[in-house]
Amino acid sequence: MSIELIVLDVDGTMTDSRITYSQKGDEIKSFNVKDGLAIASWRKLGRQVAIITGRSSEIVARRAKELHIEHFYQGIHNKKEVLENLLEKLDLSMENVAAIGDDLNDLQMLKAAEISFVPRDSSVYVDKIANVILTKKGGDGAVREMIEYLIIKEGLEEKYLALWD
Numbered sequence: 001m002s003i004e005l006i007v008l009d010v011d012g013t014m015t016d017s018r019i020t021y022s023q024k025g026d027e028i029k030s031f032n033v034k035d036g037l038a039i040a041s042w043r044k045l046g047r048q049v050a051i052i053t054g055r056s057s058e059i060v061a062r063r064a065k066e067l068h069i070e071h072f073y074q075g076i077h078n079k080k081e082v083l084e085n086l087l088e089k090l091d092l093s094m095e096n097v098a099a100i101g102d103d104l105n106d107l108q109m110l111k112a113a114e115i116s117f118v119p120r121d122s123s124v125y126v127d128k129i130a131n132v133i134l135t136k137k138g139g140d141g142a143v144r145e146m147i148e149y150l151i152i153k154e155g156l157e158e159k160y161l162a163l164w165d
Contacts, residue, residue: 001095003150005071006042007083007109008143010053010060012102013119016139029059035143039067042147044163045156050086052079054105079109100146101126102138115153117146 011017014035020028039049050071051064057074064072073082079101087093099106099113102122110116111129118130119142127133132149136142151160 001093001114002154003047003098003114004092004096005048005050005087005090005098006147006150007050007052007097007099007113008039009079009099009101009103009106010051010057010074011055012122012138013100014051014063014139014143016137017102017121027057027059029057030139031063032139032141032144034141036063036067038144038147039069041160041163042150043068045159048090050083052076052082052109054079077105079106080112083109083112098146098150100143115150117142117149 008014014031015029022028043049049069051069052073053060054076055074060074071086076082094112095114097113098115098117099109100117101110102119104123104125107126107129110126115131117132117134118126119134119136119138121137134142134145136145151157
């Protein structure tokens with residue numbers, strides 16, 4: 001089975017898990033542009049991307065829109081249940097899923113996915129069940145590292161590099 005869908009948590013994976021508030025109360029997050037390029041490339045290869053995050057944020061909605069991520073769910077308590085519903089809609093199975101998360105609210109989703117990734121700075125409890133502990137921290141290229149791992153695993157290197165010829 002091939003990996004057709006990657007599922008991304010946000011805080012602690014796409015970001016460094018910090019939330020900054022301005023004087024006016026605006027929320028500020030930083031995203032890694034290298035992660036964004038890898039996500040866009042994965043999509044150009046005909047694969048799919050979903051964001052399933054526990055918090056709700058206009059900033060994350062904007063980032064998902066920028067990256068043309070169609071499957072975007074925020075404010076989610078049970079990430080595994082949302083993933084199962086999405087798979088039914090897409091006619092895929094857990095064998096087609098790679099997921100990344102960093103904390104306890106990702107645990108059940110990571111256990112269910114065919115292959116699970118965690119950033120270097122994730123919770124020790126998710127480290128224990130992850131298939132791959134990445135060398136990068138959340139927000140510091142962990143998503144890029146995950147995607148490039150999958151590019152190699154799926155034998156897509158030639159197509160991946162050809163995107164940039």
